[in-house]
Amino acid sequence: MPSWSVIAAWMVGCVLSVAHMALMVACAPVARGLLVAGMARLGGAGRVPVLARWRLILSCARRHGVRAAGGAEIVPALALAVALAACALVPSLALGLPGSGLADLLLVSGLLVLARLLPLLGALEPGGARAGLAAAGDAAALAAMQAVFPLAVAAAVMATGHGGIDALLTRLRDPDPGGGRVSSMLLAVAILLAGPDLGPGDEARAADRMVDLGGRGRAALELARDLALLAWITLAGDLAWPGGLAVPRAGDLLPAAGSLPGAVAAWLARTVAICAGIVAARVVVMGAARGVRGRLVLALLFATLAVVVLFTGQEVA
Template sequence: MGPFAMMSWVVIVVAGSALLAVHLVLMVACAPLVRGGLVAGVARVGGGEGLPVLARWRLILSCARRHGVRAAGGVEIVPAMALAVALAACLLVPSFALGLPGAGLSDLLTVAGLLVLARLLPLLAALEPGGARAGLAAAGDTAALVVMQAVFPLTVAAAVMATGHGGIDALLTRLREPDMGSGRVSAMLMALALLLAGPDIGPGDEARAAERMVDLGGRGRAAMELARDLMLMAWITLAGDLAWPGGLAMLQEGGLLPAAMSLPGAIVAWLVRTGVICAGIVVARVVVMGSVRGTRGRLVLALLFATLAVVVLFADQEGV
């Protein structure tokens, strides 16, 4: 490798790392705003008085400044582990550009596994002996976790059938091609299934989350709250990518990083996707998921949409 090629490679790595850092900063900065907006939107549409959108960030920062009581046993490290896993999932979900460093690790199965683990860790901590209120709240979330485990294999199967890829970057690149046809329909169904099964956006989820963290304080509470918000942000971003991959900035010819001029528009497209999905969640939360029965229906719909994503592709292959 000559000096010029070596210098070009270094520039690409440095520029890619900078873009990856921007991606992660945007995900972290927007995550509490997204949950705050959802909580405020649901309250206002439902006729109540919602908290300010910035209330989530204020809560997290306020908890981070306090010194909470140290939890006993393995519970002490759970908030840090949950935050690290949620950050890793956010790092692997493209927000505004494809082909950033680490894209080869960005696999649907990997991201789904990380998000399930991030959801499971707080439940395991809450089920520790001595935490009755937290344990009861955690037990109420186990059904949703079971449905998540059922939806993800179907979603991954549909993605591989549609494009031949399980990697997120390769999958989204293929979905942008004009000949996809039923693959795009399947991707929309996958996005709906993920939104229904993944995020904790149902009635009572906020109250159960507060009960699970009743014994946490200080930085542990801050880490757990931020981890919840990052998980929600990852689900929404992944669903938005599947539903509208055309808004992502693409690699240039020769495998180079996306052109600088395409990045501002791609960031705006990501913010628009996120806003549209949040508005849809608010309406669905009030109209469809307004009760416990609605929550069960939501989980059934998640399985239905994931199954339909596979069926659509089977039907298309049979028709060929």
């Protein structure tokens, strides 16, 4: 029989989880809006409002939509549910919340891949050539990127001895995590290259895929895309700088209430910094890199480097 203090801590943890989810849902379209606006501004395409994504989602949700296939009523809701589940497993504010024992690096990446795969099935259902071609290209890219995620898990396990996200981040917060800190930063770059749909042409392909969809289904799919992107960004930010997360003190079940505003600010700062990095990489470095192969090679390279740096100190010693 658990004591009252444990039950109370669990309930407070549930409230914190709800707050985490609300923050993620509220910020997801803003994060993609930030990316789109930054790329448009630096690419010379003019001003795009940061809140344009939110406006699009709300207007789609209010409209009487159309669908060209029956699955368009189910698939967007499934994709949104999977994206929400993945977001629930990625810590943004604090470690040790209820359900955090489920969070595993391979599991979260699998859920996020599933959240990208389900809309492709919705696009293939009407049978149109343009949407089908875009969906086939995205499915092949997802299949090729599967090679990166086991490598990412390997780097995390070799650096910290843990594959679970909470245990991994807790170990990375230690004063002396070995070569794990540099390794986790490289790992963050690898999963940002492999996971989200940020490459050149991804936006156009997404528009092609959703050409036959409107209304609440379109709104759900757009929100699911944004949530998956923010989950990847948050995971990468956690790996790159786990110091901003609030953790329970020794003997406590939950982090102190005073550390939570700082954790929210740190999460926002991490997200904005990663968005700025992505914009810079898209505009400056990867502007000409068309296709998936470049990203796949880069992601594999960074994931391998994340393991290599773990051994550099040993080889020198």
